[in-house]
Amino acid sequence: MSLRRRADGGPARDDWALRAERALVRAVSISLAVLVGVQILLANPSVRPYLNYAHRAEGIRLDHLPAVIQADGSRTATARPSGTVTLRLDGASAAAGVVRVNGVESVTVTALPVSIRVRDGDVVVVELGDGARTDGGVVTVVATGGNVTYPRVGSAFRFDGRVARLGPIVVRR
Secondary structure, eight states: OOOOBOTTSSBSSOHHHHHHHHHHHHHHHHHHHHHHHHHHHHTSTTTHHHHOHHHHHTTSOGGGOOSOBOTTSOBOOOOOOEEEEEEEEESSOOOSEEEEETTEEEEEESSSOEEEEEETTOOEEEEEOTTOOOTTOEEEEEEEESSEEESOTTOEEEOBTTEEEEOOOEEOO
16 A cells, blocks of 8 residues: 555545555455465365365276265275176187186186176286187177176277286176
8 A cells, every 4th residue: 555645635546545555455365365275275184085086986987986975084885787708719719717707717718708797897817827828819709798888798908918908897787
């Protein structure tokens, strides 16, 4: 604010300008205080799910979000849709191997076709043993069940080394 005065002793600016400036300074100060307060609340993990929808939805397909999210940020137990996928090995020598679902060994493969239970979003990996030859080999999906929409029957997945990756699996409700 200016300390200069007009010749008649009044303020250098009109009263309405001073009031407008004070209102703007107050509005900016209040906005800054609210911004800092919300940022402090967002730093608290127990409050964050209520203020930021994107945080709790990160990495989750939106069409399968759980109905309720608890106060501590945990999700309610809702079963993901599941189904079965039957796989066959074509064009590679089949030494003993494993089928992994999300990195966890699901089935030990000694002979294919093999049927495995999958849930929506799972990643299936067929890994052949040390003595296997995979030149030109593929894993073919011969059957699906339980509303599995990907991979489709007849889909072929090539080996990269001794590993073939299928997924993520899509199962509709």
